[in-house]
Amino acid sequence: MLPNIFHNGRQLSRIFQCTLQMYRQRSLTTGVNEIPLSKDHYNIKRGPFSVATDADIKHFESILPAGNQILLGLEETVGYNRDYFKYVRGLGAIVLKPRTSEEVSNIMRYCNNKRLAVSVFGGNTGVCGGSIPVFDEIILSMDLMNRVESIDKYSGILVCESGCVLGKLEEELAMEGMMMPLDLGAKNSCQIGGNVSTNAGGIRLLRYGSLHGSVLGLEVVLADGTIMDLMSNVKKDNTGYHLKHMFIGSEGTLGVITRVAIACPTATKTQNVLFLGLRDYSSVLRTFLECKACLGEILTSFELIDRDALECCIEHLRTSSPIGSYPFYVLIETTGSSKQHDAEKIRDYLEHVIGHGIVSDGVVTNEPSKITKLWQLRERIxxxxxSNNFCLTFDLSLPLKNFYDIVPAMKDRVGHLVKLVCGFGHIGDSNIHLNIAGDELTPEIAELIDPFVYEFTRKLRGSISAEHGIGLLKPKYLKYSKSAESIDLMKQLKLVLDRNGILNPYKVLC
Structure with missing residues (x-):
């Protein structure tokens, strides 16, 4: 049992107790095996699940006959037991790598009958520990289900297996003159099944919307092995309940996504990036309004970076800013089909916002190498x-009017105790990333942060998780964004689809 930590007579939440201890231990060693076990640090009680035996392993071998489809022992499975950010660590000693939906079905049917818990593993790019086992769950890796089944350039529909890497899909589509509606910094590692399971957002959401709109169909294997064919190759299908939406964003707790049909736009021919400096947040909002009015049909991304975030990134990359120092910066990307048309619209836009004193300074480029450098100033924040000894990151949705308010509020509370409090993110879809970093995460700092951030978000009717999900790290905070009635209904749906609770236990719902 972990000791309670008190400061000024107030008890800190269990998660922050564990986080404090975790950072202290990480500061002593960087070895993979020294990452604290999630079960200990989050004080999680093991569910009523069976422990896998040699007989179970023998049965899995009959389902997956190829030699490279099963990994056994913690030495072989270490890469599946910890997340990229080294926040969580599990004890899963069995990794199964199915190649077909039928193999997934057979595995799930057997695990359900034997009450063996299962943790679904994708590209391991999540930030909430959602794909990492807590105890000895069977790890179901989707790595080998990576086949592109079809690309229809007439309808713009891609059909693929869930283990396909997002960046590889982008390459395949480019050869057909198409593109993914989703773009992420982790695109060369993340898998489309994981993207759908977490309802990933990314930098193109402003232009192409969320995956709830782009995903046309899914194939999902339920906990009892039932293969649900929810696939569709048409963009209009108004027949009954749209069951696919239950699985988009469910983080593997309701079923295992095995195939995806997704609508993909035609690839654009032009690309321009603007990097602008602004004197205050009201200017950011005015810039965004003018941007939508002047660049509407070619606008793809509108990203906010505050001065502290940019300076931290510049120092880390050992580079420089293309413009002077300002309290705020915005990075705007446009994509279209006519170089001359886009250039004229951008010129008119810049003349307007600079001429009216909304924007103080800026640069614009359509050169690929310069575009990459500008995007690095945002994506590598x-x-x-x-790179600091500790960094707490919060992925929040807040109304645009109050989008940045959380940053000065946190600076007032902990700015004198830490090295950095910064904000950056997607203005276009109201998603701000608040990062707080420094040398040592003390109980005093933790108390000032938790639960203030979530209470602040709730008062504004925002979301405690805009695009990264709930996973293992946030179930106790779900109440700040969802009503008790909503959470109860989620639990009822979970019970209907996974009566034994074997799918991704300890995640999303407490």
Missing amino acids: PEATY
Whole structure:
């Protein structure tokens, strides 16, 4: 049992107790095996599940006859037992790598009958520990289910297996003059099944919307092995309940996604990136309004970076800013089909916002190498902030009017105790990333942060998780964004689809 930590007479939450201890232990060693076990640090009680035996392993071998489809022992499975950020660690000693939906079905049917818990593993790019086992769950890796079944350039529909890496799908589509509606910094590692399971957002959401709109169909294997064919190759299908939406964002707790049909737009021919400096947040909002009005049909991304975030990234990358120092910066990307048309619209836009004093300075480029450098100033901020001894990151949705308010509020509370409090994120879909970093995470700092961030978000009717899910780290905070009635209904749905609770236990719902 972990000791309670008190400060000024108030008890900290269990998660922050564990986080404090975790950072202290990580500061002593960087070895993989030294990452604290999740079961201990989060004080999680093991569910009523069976322990796998030699007989179970023998049965799995009959389902997966190829030699490379099963990994056994903690030495072989270590890469499946810890997340990228080294927050969580499990004890899963069996990794199963099915190649077909039928193999997934047979595995799930057997595990359900034997009450063996299962943890679904994708590209391991999540930040909430959602794909990492807590105890000795059977790890179901989707790595080998990576086949692209079809690309229809007329309808714009891609059909593929869930283990396909997002970046590889982008390459396949490019050869057909198409593109993915989703783009993430982790695209060369993350898998489309994991993207759908977490309802990943990314930088193109402003232009192409969420996966609830792009995903046309799914194939899902339920806990009892039932293969649910929810696939569709048409964009209009108004027949009965749209069951696919239950699995988008369910984080593997309701079923295992095995195949995906997704609508993909035609690839654009032009790309421009603007990097602008602004004097205050009200100017950011005015810039966004003018941007939508002037660049509407070619606008793809509108990203906010505050001065502290940019300076941290510049120092980490050992580079420089293309413009002077300002309290706020925005990175705008446009994509279209006519170079001259887009250039004229951008010129008119810049003349307007600079001429009216909304924007103080800026640069614009359509050169690929310069575009990459500008995007690095946004995409590598998390990497830069995580270079500190500790970094707490919060993925929040807040109304645009109050989008940035959380940053000065946290600076007032902990700015004098830490090295960095910064905000950056997707203005286009109201998703801000708040990062707090420094040398040592003390009980005093933790108390000032938790639960203030979530209470602040709730008062504004925002979301405690905009695009990264709930996973293992946030179930206790779900009440800040969802009503008790909503959470009860989620639990009822879980019980209907997974009566024995074997799918991704300890995740999303307490």
